Amino acid sequence: MKGQVDFAYFLEQAGRFRVNAFLQRGSVSMVFLHIKSKIPNLEDLDLDEKTLTQFANAKDGIVLVYGATGSGKSTTMACMLNWVNRNAAKHVVTLEDPIEYNFIDDKSVFNQREIGIDTPNFKKALRAVFRQNPDMILIGEMCDADTFETAMSAAETSHLVFTTLHAASAQQAIMRLFEYFPPEKHELVQRKLSECLRGAIVQKLLPSLEEDSRVPAQEIMVADSVVTSMIKNGKFDKIQSLLDVSPESGSRFFNKELSRLVKEGKISKGEALKNSPNRQALEMNLKGIFLSDSRIIGN
Numbered sequence: 001m002k003g004q005v006d007f008a009y010f011l012e013q014a015g016r017f018r019v020n021a022f023l024q025r026g027s028v029s030m031v032f033l034h035i036k037s038k039i040p041n042l043e044d045l046d047l048d049e050k051t052l053t054q055f056a057n058a059k060d061g062i063v064l065v066y067g068a069t070g071s072g073k074s075t076t077m078a079c080m081l082n083w084v085n086r087n088a089a090k091h092v093v094t095l096e097d098p099i100e101y102n103f104i105d106d107k108s109v110f111n112q113r114e115i116g117i118d119t120p121n122f123k124k125a126l127r128a129v130f131r132q133n134p135d136m137i138l139i140g141e142m143c144d145a146d147t148f149e150t151a152m153s154a155a156e157t158s159h160l161v162f163t164t165l166h167a168a169s170a171q172q173a174i175m176r177l178f179e180y181f182p183p184e185k186h187e188l189v190q191r192k193l194s195e196c197l198r199g200a201i202v203q204k205l206l207p208s209l210e211e212d213s214r215v216p217a218q219e220i221m222v223a224d225s226v227v228t229s230m231i232k233n234g235k236f237d238k239i240q241s242l243l244d245v246s247p248e249s250g251s252r253f254f255n256k257e258l259s260r261l262v263k264e265g266k267i268s269k270g271e272a273l274k275n276s277p278n279r280q281a282l283e284m285n286l287k288g289i290f291l292s293d294s295r296i297i298g299n
Contacts, residue, residue, distance in 0.1 A: 008035075008098035008114070018100055033070070035100050039082045040075065046266075047076065051220055051250035052201070056080040057088070061198035061223075062155045064142075066167040071203050072216050073164045074100045077138060080162070084108055084136065094138040095125045115140070126150040130157075139163040145180035155196035169254070169277060170221035171240040173200045174231060186234070194232035197223040202254070204275060206267050215266050217275070219243065219254035227251075244290075259285040 004022035009032070011017065017032040042049045055063045063080075067073045078101040084090055090108040097115035111132065119125040122139065123146055129137055142148055142165045151161045167173035174193075181189055202219040221227060221243060230238045243253040258272040259282060269286065276282040284290075 005116075006098055007116075008100065016100075016102075018098060036075075037102075039078045039101050039103070042079045042083060045072075045075070045079065045216055047079065047216060047218065048220060048250070048252070051199075051222065051252075052076075052080055053083055054222075054250060055199050055201075056084050058160050058198045060155055060158045060160050061196045062151060062161045062163070062193075063198050064173055064200040065162065065164045065203065066173045066200065067164075067203040068166060070205065072205050073203060074140075076201065076203060076216070076218075077162050077164070078103075081110075081136070081138065085110070090135040091133060092136045092138070093129055093132055093134040094140075095119070095122060095129070096138070096140040097122070122147055123150075126154075130154070134159060136160045136162070141165065142177075148177060148180055152192050152196055156192070160198075167202060169240060170200050170202055170219055170243060171236055173202060173221075174239060175236050190232055190234050194223075194228040197228065197231065199223050199250075206261070206271055206275060208266055209268060215261060217254065217257045217261060217267075218252070219257065220250060220252045222250040224249045224251075255282045255285055256290070258282055262286060 004020060007019050009017045009019050015037050016035045018035055019030055019032050021028060021030045042052055065073045065077050081092060082103065084092065085103060085106045085108045088107055092108055092110045094110065094112045095115065096112065099112050099114045103110040103112065113119050113125055115121060115125065119128070122143060126147060137154055137159055139147065139151060139161065142151070142163045151163060155161050165173065165176060167176050177193065178186055178189060200221045204217050205214040206217050208215045221239070227239065227242055230242065243251045254277055258276055261267045262269050262272045273279050273282060
């Protein structure tokens with residue numbers, strides 16, 4: 001894009017960086033984000049290993065990972081893909097802008113394509129990916145209707161697709177996808193998404209009680225039969241409350257994650273309340289009262 005560019009940069013003895021260079025007031029500025037060379041394990045980050053490996057082990061479908069810039073979305077996806085790398089013989093193609101983590105083939109084979117270097121754009125890369133015979137596809141960011149429609153087509157033809165977008169909750173994550181399409185196409189997209197969605201992860205990085213560190217907090221939605229029915233029928237306002245009442249599926253509302261992190265001494269109560277979507281409900285959770293948030297005034 002004119003006026004800015006994303007790229008990866010390697011500096012000897014310092015490692016890899018994701019860089020955004022941009023023009024401002026007639027000069028060039030740069031922001032460097034350090035990328036660790038070693039991909040952490042899910043347990044290293046205190047993530048829900050059982051549910052996330054369930055997503056990574058799916059035969060096909062779409063897994064959505066959401067969060068703000070710098071929330072650790074890429075690291076979470078890398079953890080899941082590296083779990084596959086250690087445990088299954090798959091062919092994985094990643095489409096990234098830029099490439100962040102470098103995968104070393106173990107049981108799986110990785111081909112990593114960088115937008116602007118290995119391929120002109122996501123659209124052309126996605127058109128070509130079907131001829132590259134992957135089992136799994138990572139799309140660095142869902143950026144338009146064409147990208148999403150191609151991702152759904154891949155999911156419908158026995159591919160497992162991981163991709164990211166910005167959203168603050170599982171409900172918002174699903175609704176945001178429909179912003180790409182005119183109203184007359186929503187019913188078709190609802191049906192297709194309900195058939196191919198495997199789950200959604202919404203992540204934040206919060207300051208830890210340990211000095212100079214942060215911990216991930218995740219809201220997780222597993223696309224079980226109830227969730228897929230809500231999506232198919234366009235009942236998006238019901239999705240959030242489902243996360244409270246079906247913990248056995250692996251789904252988890254953000255407040256329950258915040259409550260766990262406070263009780264385990266990983267984040268402060270003040271930090272949890274600041275990031276809570278419903279402070280009144282979280283106060284009750286911390287006292288051991290877990291009602292559905294939809295039953296608590298203030299949501």
